[in-house]
Amino acid sequence: MRFRHAGAVRLDHPGLTAGVxxxxxxxxxxxxxxxxxxxxxxxxxxLAAEGAxxxxxxxxxxxxxxxxxxxxxxxxxxxxxxxxxxxxxxxxLPRIHPVVxxxxxVSAAYAVPVAALDADRIAGPLFEVRYxxxxxxxxxxxxxxxxxxxxxxxxxxxxxxxxxRRWTNRQSGHSAVGEHTRRILVVAEALHDGAEEVVxxxxxxxxxELAAHWPAEPATAVLTSAxxxxxxPDAGKPAG
Numbered sequence: 001m002r003f004r005h006a007g008a009v010r011l012d013h014p015g016l017t018a019g020v021x022x023x024x025x026x027x028x029x030x031x032x033x034x035x036x037x038x039x040x041x042x043x044x045x046x047l048a049a050e051g052a053x054x055x056x057x058x059x060x061x062x063x064x065x066x067x068x069x070x071x072x073x074x075x076x077x078x079x080x081x082x083x084x085x086x087x088x089x090x091x092x093l094p095r096i097h098p099v100v101x102x103x104x105x106v107s108a109a110y111a112v113p114v115a116a117l118d119a120d121r122i123a124g125p126l127f128e129v130r131y132x133x134x135x136x137x138x139x140x141x142x143x144x145x146x147x148x149x150x151x152x153x154x155x156x157x158x159x160x161x162x163x164x165r166r167w168t169n170r171q172s173g174h175s176a177v178g179e180h181t182r183r184i185l186v187v188a189e190a191l192h193d194g195a196e197e198v199v200x201x202x203x204x205x206x207x208x209e210l211a212a213h214w215p216a217e218p219a220t221a222v223l224t225s226a227x228x229x230x231x232x233p234d235a236g237k238p239a240g
Contacts, residue, residue, distance in 0.1 A: 006130035039105035053084035123159035
């Protein structure tokens with residue numbers, strides 16, 4: 001299994017810095033509450049000091065990218081902006097699964113979108129962030145099936161399934177991390193100035209937290225135009 005951003009996406013968004021993490025040995029039993037609280041507190045402190053998330057450089061970069069893609073930024077928000085907005089308004093983030101809770105909290109702390117996916121629900125051999133053809137299938141968390149618009153940036157597997165719509169806006173229910181998840185793929189993406197320093201730090205943070213809470217030895221990589229692909233380090237065959 002390989003993960004990459006299509007050349008056309010990188011060409012249109014030259015400021016993209018992406019980090020990828022793969023880990024096995026995941027379950028739903030770990031107690032990440034104290035760590036989640038620490039990262040959400042960090043995010044809340046920044047909101048209190050700097051004001052609403054819409055002014056953060058990390059968020060503004062995604063708003064500009066969404067606008068270039070023809071999306072209204074205040075209607076379709078990147079995942080980290082949505083988390084920060086919820087944290088600012090409600091004072092907390094939803095509890096879903098230890099891995100998701102941890103990734104959401106880290107995402108809020110760094111103001112960078114972080115996707116956590118069940119790797120066994122992704123059909124290989126290629127998982128790619130690319131422009132949609134329009135015939136891909138996307139499953140909502142409610143179970144409905146949608147077809148991304150042609151030209152929309154999606155996370156697409158080799159079976160033509162879309163695992164995210166509008167790039168960093170919304171993940172699919174099909175590959176959501178749940179109680180049966182054992183292998184995960186985590187993707188962090190940033191477009192702002194300084195992302196090349198922030199994303200490796202974020203990736204290291206997630207890897208250390210996973211290793212501290214699960215019997216996992218995460219494999220990580222920062223993807224660049226010169227090294228655009230991540231190869232999963234085991235031969236496990238995804239269920240698709």
